[in-house]
Amino acid sequence: MSIRPLRTSAAAALAIGAALLLSSCTGNAAPEESAPAPEASTTITFTDNHGEVEMQSNPQRVVALDNHVFETLSEWDVPLVAAPKGIMGDVWPTYTDDDTVGDVGTHREPNLETIVAASPDLIIGGYRFGDAYDDLVAQNPDATVIDIAPRDGEDVFSELQRESTILGQIFDREAEAAELNEALDTAIDDAKSAYNGTDSVMGLITSAGKIEFAAAGSGRSVGPVFTALDLTPAIDRPAEDASHGDDISVEAIAESNPEWIIVLDRDASFSEPEPGSVPADELIAGSEALKNVPAVQKDQVIYLDPTFYVTEDIQAYTTLFEQMRDAFNAA
Structure with a gap:
């Protein structure tokens, strides 16, 4: 297990020395008016995806790159010095519309120099x-x-709660983190109780005018919901592309005759969707092949929040499970 101890920069060491020297020279002189002191920090330790981390809580200059953390940091009023605005959509204008927040771009063409220029104390990487x-x-x-994003092969929802817990430690918001985790647990339990245990469910992902199959129990967004709620999949087969969905014909969907359909619209998260998106x-609704499917006939199609593909965070999943609870109860 690797241990990454807290590093004290040379500039910080010089600043501390200068402050001590100045205080010894001023004697009892009246202190000058100064900026508000930052929140008190303590040494904390936790384990991220690369090993044990030791750092000071309440860092002042934070870079966040993991989409799972933006909503939590925004709710907690944590300022950022840099973020990947190219993959944040319009969800967090506090960060994306602020010109003082450096733009790291996207993961495909990252501008890592922007991070260096921001002189961060903490970089939340990963995902x-x-x-x-x-x-x-x-x-x-x-x-x-640090990298605290959900790890492959682990339960997505436990991983999101782990992420909240660590963020709570870092920013001295442990009570708020516990509330986020409890809300997710409650939403899962309520949705599971509302499901009748037998209705077949189909997971779909749409993008660029195509309907793709989301395999039960795998991948991101729709897949993990099946495991959490013990849903009965209308088609039970492994995923070929767990992130973006697998090719499937509308005829195959219709033949599986699902009572429920859960849909992620990937394009809806972006202000400029892919060409040909619908x-x-x-x-x-416009598919002739699907018009007689029970899920369509009974209006039992659940659409994820339009921003879900961008967020995929603990708040988004909590909202989804609450949405499913309400739909199951209304059926």
């Missing part, structure tokens, strides 16, 4: 920026770099 971890560590020796509800 789409997971491959940049080593570069972030090498380029920012005075920063603590809203998911129009695709499904």
Whole structure:
């Protein structure tokens, strides 16, 4: 297990020394008016995806790259010095519309120099920026770099709660983190209780005018919901593309005759969707092959929040489970 201790920058050491020297020279002189002191910090330890981390709580200069954390940081009024605005959509204008927040771009064409220029104390990497971890560590020796994104092969919802818990430690918001985790547990339990245990369910992902199959129990967004609620899949087969969905014909969907359909519209998250994109509800409602499927006939099609593909955070899943609870109860 690797241990990454807190690093104190040379600039910080010089600043501390200068302050001590100045205080010894001023004697009893009246103190000058100064900026408000930052929140008190303590040494904390936790384990991220690369090992044990030791750092000071309440860092002042934070870079966040993992989409799972933006909503929580925004709710907690945590300012950022840089963020990947190219993959944040219009969900967090506090960050994306603020010109003082450096733009790291996207994970496909990241501008890591923006991070260096921001002189961060903490970099929350991972998720789409997971491959940049080593570069972030090498380029920012005075920063603590962490990756707390959900790990492959682990339960997505426990991982999101782990992420909340760690953020609570870092920003001294442990009570708020516990509330987020409890809300997710409650939403899952309520949705599971509302489901009748037998109705077949189909998971779909739409993008660029196409309907794709979301395999039960795998991948992101729709897949993990099946495991959490013990849903009966209308088609039970492994995923070929767990992130973006697998090719499937509308005839195959119709043949499976699902009582419920759960749909993620990937394009809805972006202000400039892919060419040829069609809203998911129009695709499904306009399909001749699907018009007699029970889910369509009974209006039992659940559409994820339009921003879900961008967020995928603990708040988004909590809302989804609450939405499913209400739909199951109303059926």
